[in-house]
Amino acid sequence: xxxxxxxxxxxxxxxxxxxxxxxxxxxxxxxxxxxxxxxxxxxxxxxxxxxxxxxxxxxxxxxxxxxxxxxxxxxxxxxxxxxxxxxxxxxxxxxxxxxxxxxxxxxxxxxxxxxxxxxxxxxxxxxxxxxxxxxxxxxxxxxxxxxxxxxxxxxxxxxxxxxxxxxxxxxxxxxxxxxxxxxxxxxxxxxxxxxxxxxxxxx
Amino acid sequence: xxxxxxxxxxxxxxxxxxxxxxxxxxxxxxxxxxxxxxxxxxxxxxxxxxxxxxxxxxxxxxxxxxxxxxxxxxxxxxxxxxxxxxxxxxxxxxxxxxxxxxxxxxxxxxxxxxxxxxxxxxxxxxxxxxxxxxxxxxxxxxxxxxxxxxxxxxxxxxxxxxxxxxxxxxxxxxxxxxxxxxxxxxxxxxxxxxxxxxxxxxxxxxxxxxxxxxxxxxxxxxxxxxxxxxxxxxxxxxxxxxxxxxxxxxxxxxxxxxxxxxxxxxxxxxxxxxxxxxxxxxxxxxxxxxxxxxxxxxxxxxxxxxxxxxxxxxxxxxxxxxxxxxxxxxxxxxxxxxxxxxxxxxxxxxxxxxxxxxxxxxxxxxxxxxxxxxxxxxxxxxxxxxxxxxxxxxxxxxxxxxxxxxxxxxxxxxxxxxxxxxxxxxxxxxxxxxxxxxxxxxxxxxxxxxxxxxxxxxxxxxxxxxxxxxxxxxxxxxxxxxxxxxxxxxxxxxxxxxxxxxxxxxxxxxxxxxxxxxxxxxxxxxxxxxxxxxxxxxxxxxxxxxxxxxxxxxxxxxxxxxxxxxxxxxxxxxxxxxxxxxxxxxxxxxxxxxxxxxxxxxxxxxxxxxxxxxxxxxxxxxxxxxxxxxxxxxxxxxxxxxxxxxxxxxxxxxxxxxxxxxxxxxxxx
Numbered sequence: 001x002x003x004x005x006x007x008x009x010x011x012x013x014x015x016x017x018x019x020x021x022x023x024x025x026x027x028x029x030x031x032x033x034x035x036x037x038x039x040x041x042x043x044x045x046x047x048x049x050x051x052x053x054x055x056x057x058x059x060x061x062x063x064x065x066x067x068x069x070x071x072x073x074x075x076x077x078x079x080x081x082x083x084x085x086x087x088x089x090x091x092x093x094x095x096x097x098x099x100x101x102x103x104x105x106x107x108x109x110x111x112x113x114x115x116x117x118x119x120x121x122x123x124x125x126x127x128x129x130x131x132x133x134x135x136x137x138x139x140x141x142x143x144x145x146x147x148x149x150x151x152x153x154x155x156x157x158x159x160x161x162x163x164x165x166x167x168x169x170x171x172x173x174x175x176x177x178x179x180x181x182x183x184x185x186x187x188x189x190x191x192x193x194x195x196x197x198x199x200x201x202x203x
Numbered sequence: 204x205x206x207x208x209x210x211x212x213x214x215x216x217x218x219x220x221x222x223x224x225x226x227x228x229x230x231x232x233x234x235x236x237x238x239x240x241x242x243x244x245x246x247x248x249x250x251x252x253x254x255x256x257x258x259x260x261x262x263x264x265x266x267x268x269x270x271x272x273x274x275x276x277x278x279x280x281x282x283x284x285x286x287x288x289x290x291x292x293x294x295x296x297x298x299x300x301x302x303x304x305x306x307x308x309x310x311x312x313x314x315x316x317x318x319x320x321x322x323x324x325x326x327x328x329x330x331x332x333x334x335x336x337x338x339x340x341x342x343x344x345x346x347x348x349x350x351x352x353x354x355x356x357x358x359x360x361x362x363x364x365x366x367x368x369x370x371x372x373x374x375x376x377x378x379x380x381x382x383x384x385x386x387x388x389x390x391x392x393x394x395x396x397x398x399x400x401x402x403x404x405x406x407x408x409x410x411x412x413x414x415x416x417x418x419x420x421x422x423x424x425x426x427x428x429x430x431x432x433x434x435x436x437x438x439x440x441x442x443x444x445x446x447x448x449x450x451x452x453x454x455x456x457x458x459x460x461x462x463x464x465x466x467x468x469x470x471x472x473x474x475x476x477x478x479x480x481x482x483x484x485x486x487x488x489x490x491x492x493x494x495x496x497x498x499x500x501x502x503x504x505x506x507x508x509x510x511x512x513x514x515x516x517x518x519x520x521x522x523x524x525x526x527x528x529x530x531x532x533x534x535x536x537x538x539x540x541x542x543x544x545x546x547x548x549x550x551x552x553x554x555x556x557x558x559x560x561x562x563x564x565x566x567x568x569x570x571x572x573x574x575x576x577x578x579x580x581x582x583x584x585x586x587x588x589x590x591x592x593x594x595x596x597x598x599x600x601x602x603x604x605x606x607x608x609x610x611x612x613x614x615x616x617x618x619x620x621x622x623x624x625x626x627x628x629x630x631x632x633x634x635x636x637x638x639x640x641x642x643x644x645x646x647x648x649x650x651x652x653x654x655x656x657x658x659x660x661x662x663x664x665x666x667x668x669x670x671x672x673x674x675x676x677x678x679x680x681x682x683x684x685x686x687x688x689x690x691x692x693x694x695x696x697x698x699x700x701x702x703x704x705x706x707x708x709x710x711x712x713x714x715x716x717x718x719x720x721x722x723x724x725x726x727x728x729x730x731x732x733x734x735x736x737x738x739x740x741x742x743x744x745x746x747x748x749x750x751x752x753x754x755x756x757x758x759x760x761x762x763x764x765x766x767x768x769x770x771x772x773x774x775x776x777x778x779x780x781x782x783x784x785x786x787x788x789x790x791x792x793x794x795x796x797x798x799x800x801x802x803x804x805x806x807x808x809x810x811x812x813x814x815x816x817x818x819x820x821x822x823x824x825x826x827x828x829x830x831x832x833x834x835x836x837x838x839x840x841x842x843x844x845x846x847x848x849x850x851x852x853x854x855x856x857x858x859x860x861x862x863x864x865x866x867x868x869x870x871x872x
Contacts, residue, residue, distance in 0.1 A: 020332060020371070021329075021332040021333075041336060042333055042374070042375075044503060045490070045495045046490070048491070049549075050545065068371060070329060070371045071455070072368070073371070075455075075456055076457065076490070095323070
């Protein structure tokens with residue numbers, strides 16, 4: 001069986017977190033469907049999208065879980081931390097409050113996610129420069145402090161969106177074979193999915 | 204007796220009558236309306252006029268079908284018992300200052316309402332952000348007026364229910380309700396792709412807007428509230444618990460969500476097992492779909508123009524209806540979903556336009572097909588409480604456990620000390636059970652061993668019996684032969700001859716009267732001692748003397764042979780009867796061993812069942828005593844149910860083995 005005839009070689013589970021209305025769903029829709037609408041919907045509870053990409057010669061299927069940002073929903077979203085191989089933490093550069101929450105989100109990751117999980121910090125709405133409240137330097141400094149990559153993105157203008165997802169996917173992919181625990185999980189998901197699968201959308 | 208009304212009056216109902224029926228729906232209990240409607244043709248026709256289409260089944264029609272747009276808003280207020288909730292809230296508010304509770308909560312007494320006044324921080328910020336994206340595609344909310352109205356309602360709700368605060372999902376429920384109220388009980392379908400929704404005819408008058416806001420505020424408040432199970436109005440409190448208690452779903456921690464998702468998952472397993480198996484295979488957890496449905500009462504998942512009708516059913520029947528509708532929603536799409544992978548299934552269920560080929564009536568009809576009762580839900584609630592506790596006692600919690608999946612990390616469920624105590628109590632119980640079971644299992648083994656031994660003995664005895672029978676048969680033949688020889692010789696001697704000194708009493712063999720079968724045929728019965736031999740005086744002889752001597756020797760030999768055979772036969776017969784005795788004993792032992800084994804096995808079953816019941820008892824006790832959101836909810840839910848139904852035992856009692864087993868067990872104990 002050749003690599004191309006199989007739907008994917010590896011499955012990676014990503015999780016998007018961040019305060020309410022920072023643009024998690026918009027980023028995801030831009031990345032997965034390449035669409036944007038300024039009046040978007042609230043995510044109630046949990047939702048997901050799947051995108052299969054070619055990453056360094058391997059077909060990687062990204063299962064991206066989109067969560068509700070509101071404090072009220074933490075109890076639900078928390079249960080999705082476990083088993084995620086990469087976490088995309090989003091704040092809104094036009095809202096300092098969402099930037100200040102990044103530390104509490106990081107603490108949540110420490111408490112509830114797998115120890116080895118890959119993380120990336122995103123400052124979204126970079127197109128809205130006039131309303132900016134958080135400078136790029138501040139964002140970069142915080143990211144450095146946690147030792148994670150940092151991007152400023154615009155879901156509206158499609159800036160850096162693909163890059164940030166590719167980065168986190170690549171980091172997670174590099175780690176997974178060395179981590180037998182996650183590898184097994186990937187394998188299991190892979191085999192369970194193989195029967196009903198259809199070719200990925202990148203074809 | 205009054206004369207029947209003229210026919211033309213019956214057909215053309217006065218608008219006044221229709222209006223008065225609409226009012227009566229708001230203030231008279233539905234059962235009453237149904238009873239009157241059963242005998243009053245005019246009321247029936249009035250109801251029919253109110254509704255989109257009349258049903259022949261009046262009660263059901265009243266509850267679920269006949270409510271037309273005109274009566275809807277009042278009818279909702281009636282079934283949700285807004286008045287009761289309002290009284291309770293005003294009482295809490297101290298002083299019965301009915302005037303303007305909504306305005307005070309919304310802050311309208313201090314400032315002009317609207318979205319713009321809200322700050323961008325905290326709860327107000329959340330409301331501000333969410334109002335802008337509530338049903339953004341609908342004309343009503345695209346207008347500034349619609350958004351302002353909704354913002355006021357949400358602020359008022361968050362203030363009036365500080366424990367709940369504002370929770371995403373409220374905006375959708377309140378928003379859809381606001382549109383229904385503002386548009387007089389019905390909503391237009393969503394516009395087709397590329398087809399603009401016609402402009403909202405006119406601005407709503409300030410009075411109408413405020414009336415709608417207040418109505419929605421009280422209605423949502425009532426939906427949040429817990430209803431007292433035994434209130435004065437419902438004399439037959441059976442089956443009237445339609446409270447949704449959304450407070451428990453929307454407040455931090457969302458205690459009700461875990462319970463409802465658990466119930467939903469079990470119900471899908473019961474009613475749509477193939478679909479559930481498929482979901483498991485593709486890795487779609489039930490909460491991914493259902494939590495959104497529950498938070499928003501389907502406001503997100505169904506087309507806007509379906510909502511009024513769907514909510515008729517939900518407000519009338521509470522969670523029972525929510526579960527039925529959720530199952531119906533799945534079943535409508537079941538065939539497609541079965542061929543979907545994870546991604547397509549998610550897309551499919553989120554896409555409202557896929558429902559275009561169905562009607563809301565089809566959904567509601569399908570929902571009636573799932574027999575989910577309040578008893579079912581109470582049973583599942585009880586199971587959920589026990590499952591949570593069981594899981595809390597497991598260490599570590601399994602990956603697919605409910606605590607893991609639905610938020611709780613376990614620590615907030617039970618404090619550590621009680622959890623440890625409970626764990627050790629359960630461990631003790633388990634230990635006792637294990638000991639009992641081990642003892643019984645040892646007995647089963649012993650009995651089995653006895654049985655095997657008995658079986659071997661039975662086989663041996665059977666073989667021995669067969670042997671002995673054959674031997675006896677052979678000996679009987681030999682004896683016959685000898686006897687026949689002797690008889691022939693006696694004849695040859697001519698019945699006379701010299702009387703021999705040595706042989707005073709020569710035995711003449713007379714063939715035995717009994718046949719061989721008679722010797723063989725019985726086992727262990729006393730043998731008739733009919734001797735085959737009779738002493739005959741040897742007096743005459745008709746043979747020459749030489750010959751006589753020879754014949755006499757022959758005769759003596761034959762007689763000896765016969766005697767020997769006779770002796771052997773006696774021995775063999777003794778052996779045969781002893782073998783038969785052995786066989787009987789062995790067979791009896793075997794039967795007894797079998798009987799004992801059966802008894803011990805029943806005891807074992809009983810020990811296990813009993814242990815399950817005791818375990819359940821311990822857990823139930825803890826549920827009664829624990830003070831955690833989840834368990835409080837379970838307890839209140841099941842207690843209300845019990846009080847309403849007048850039962851005290853566990854709702855789903857464990858099945859015990861049959862009476863014989865119980866008796867055996869108590870004898871032993």
